[in-house]
Amino acid sequence: MDPDDRRKHLDYIQAVVTRMSAASSAAKGWLLPVVTATYGYSLTKKDSSVAILGVGAVLLFGFLDANYLRQEKAYRRLYDAVARGTRDIPLFSLDPSHADDPITPAATRLRKIQLRVRRWFPDRNVWLSWSVAPFYGAVVIVGCLIALLVR
Structure with a gap:
């Protein structure tokens, strides 16, 4: 691979990682007004159902953010594989699965299903990051406390 092509390929991958990071920050930025409104309304009107709605919004935004982090990690693995040249990755490919170990025909059906599910749902390490x-x-705990207090 030509060094200039490799550098450009790495630039493309880094741009995707940057977009994932920005999307994660945007998710947190959108969550704060939603939570402030729902928790504040719940406190002023003494309505625990609105606080529970806010907790649901937190869980939804948390899932989105965890998904962005999962994808960012996948693209970081792709970046490392291209930078090190450890895998035969097609030139300018932005498919992060090229950095993973290939699924062999001998792999069990259950293993294939696990890999497909993992592509859609973040694993424990992402959730605990x-x-x-x-x-x-913290935001879920605050919402649960508000829901319990306004009963």
Whole structure:
């Protein structure tokens, strides 16, 4: 692979990682006014159902943010594979599955299903990362406390 082509390929992958990071920040930015409105309304009107609605919104935004982080990690693996040249990745490919171990025909059907599910649902490490669990966990706890207090 030509070094200039490799550099350009890495630039493309880095641009995707940057977009995922920006989308994660935007999800947190959109969550704060939603939570402020629902929790505030719940406190002023003494309505716990609105606080529970806010907790649902937090869980939805948390899932979105975890998904962005999962995708960002996949593209970081692709970046590492292209930078190191450890895998035969097609030139200018932005498919992060090229950085993963290929599924062999001998793989069990259950393993194939697990890999497909993992593409859609973030794993435990993503949920417990420093950018997801502390932020969304704290906001969920606050919402649950509000729901219990306004009963």
